[in-house]
């Protein structure tokens with residue numbers, strides 16, 4: 001069996017990028033974007049499968065505005081040659097349901113055996129697109145994968161996934177969607193020649209009107225009313241007494257606060 | 262009973278209803294009271310005693326009593342909820358915990374029900390006829406408020422976001438439900454391995470004591486485990502500690518680990534860079550112990566203590582024990 005794997009990648013602000021609420025309708029985001037943390041793990045996981053099954057066929061897909069192209073360039077730099085950019089800027093404001101619909105419109109044509117996405121994207125932190133894609137494709141999915149083993153005949157995979165305080169090992173056939181948790185693979189730093197290749201690559205775009213979207217609207221079910229500031233914490237109270245009296249000082253504070261009985 | 266319902270999806274772990282399940286009722290009654298809705302518990306698998314304890318909190322418990330629901334399995338659970346919706350009709354709202362199973366099930370359900378879904382919510386309320394949810398985005402650097410327009414509105418609620426409601430007047434009925442499942446469900450559970458050494462599980466714990474590289478060695482985490490036992494707390498760690506192989510990944514707190522909101526979070530020897538902060542800054546009270554007075558962790562704490570964690574931990578454990 002020749003395995004076809006599709007990886008879903010998204011470009012998001014770096015963890016350290018400044019993000020501030022400018023107004024109820026607008027965020028100010030520092031211009032430091034990267035391929036989402038868990039999506040790079042997803043790419044690496046696909047490359048790892050390819051190492052064991054060299055005839056596996058790998059694709060990377062990203063839906064959204066021009067920025068998505070950079071996530072795809074990252075996927076190319078890491079080692080995935082076939083990439084597709086779906087849609088345009090209008091998707092940047094869409095909900096996860098619509099994003100999933102857009103991705104699925106293409107996935108239905110590609111018919112991958114395995115779809116790998118990130119556990120959650122570093123911008124909306126939603127953790128929804130993966131399961132939604134799986135439901136739309138009517139295939140099983142496993143969230144939070146930390147290990148993936150294929151058998152030589154490729155009719156079965158064993159996926160370890162993180163559950164509260166446990167790792168569960170599940171067996172599944174194909175097709176299947178998994179979402180990548182930290183530990184599934186360790187993304188490598190691309191070599192310079194691949195980075196050059198990625199920079200020069202001509203990336204195919206499929207506009208929304210060429211995708212079969214079954215009449216869904218970008219924000220049919222949910223809409224953002226406003227952005228708000230995160231709650232702020234009052235100034236820290238530092239313990240003043242020397243050790244070890246500062247320990248009882250601390251415990252007193254916590255008892256006063258009602259946090260320790 | 263009002264004919265409009267809120268469903269609360271219960272979870273059992275290690276033989277008990279989870280603390281997050283009880284917290285869901287805090288969210289449920291908040292929105293139920295404003296619109297005169299009934300709060301209904303939904304229990305998949307488990308035992309009669311679980312159903313009965315759930316009924317203390319709800320006007321009705323729908324208990325799907327099926328041996329196949331003994332352990333969570335995504336496809337089977339999903340079919341169970343879907344069949345329940347088909348037989349009982351759509352509720353106005355479905356609430357689940359933002360746990361591994363809640364996060365797996367609810368987005369799928371949103372597609373199947375053609376409705377809206379908001380994940381990791383920290384608050385929900387009505388604005389007129391719309392249900393609004395607040396949720397952190399960009400790792401908590403901002404929050405968004407979303408309106409859900411269609412029924413059922415689906416939410417996963419972040420652990421620690423709501424308090425467990427006090428005395429509820431309810432003593433509801435338990436309705437036992439039998440469903441049929443096809444055998445071919447695609448996924449097969451082969452093995453389960455426990456990964457935590459502490460009794461408490463991180464996302465469920467009311468108190469978390471976390472250690473960073475400042476603890477110096479994996480052996481020193483013993484001190485932390487003793488403190489955890491004294492406080493009935495879970496042990497957490499920084500990424501540096503996990504990457505060094507000192508602790509397992511499911512103890513990692515932060516952007517690429519768990520996001521938690523315990524009542525009390527105590528950080529020992531953790532520098533407190535943004536990636537770590539993003540995972541714990543919604544804790545109710547944060548305490549930091551670090552030998553560097555300039556450590557960034559202090560900027561995100563309520564109480565700070567400058568000192569050597571290895572000296573502080575045993576004394577703190579003793580102090581707490583003596584005050585019991």
Ligand SMILES: Cc1cc2nc3c(=O)[nH]c(=O)nc-3n(C[C@H](O)[C@H](O)[C@H](O)COP(=O)(O)OP(=O)(O)OC[C@H]3O[C@@H](n4cnc5c(N)ncnc54)[C@H](O)[C@@H]3O)c2cc1C
Pocket residue numbers: 015037472473474475476498499500501502513514515516517518519529530531532533534536537540550551552553556568569570571
């Ligand atoms: C994409 C990305 C994702 C990341 N995700 C996470 C994440 O999920 N969680 C996370 O934690 N990190 C994450 N990080 C890593 C993060 O950047 C830091 O490397 C990590 O948090 C540092 O861990 P630490 O505080 O234990 O170690 P250090 O930074 O080495 O800090 C050790 C601290 O201990 C103090 N100390 C030393 N000795 C003592 C002593 N005896 N007593 C008291 N204090 C002492 C020091 O003053 C110092 O402040 C991420 C990084 C990246 C790039």
Ligand SMILES: Nc1ncnc2c1ncn2[C@@H]1O[C@H](COP(=O)(O)O)[C@@H](O)[C@H]1O
Pocket residue numbers: 008009010036038039042061062063064096099103116117118119120121122124125126127128129130
């Ligand atoms: N616009 C997109 N294009 C491609 N993949 C996406 C997109 N949005 C989300 N994903 C994938 O779905 C995962 C979960 O995203 P989210 O549900 O937004 O947290 C991400 O880690 C990606 O793998």
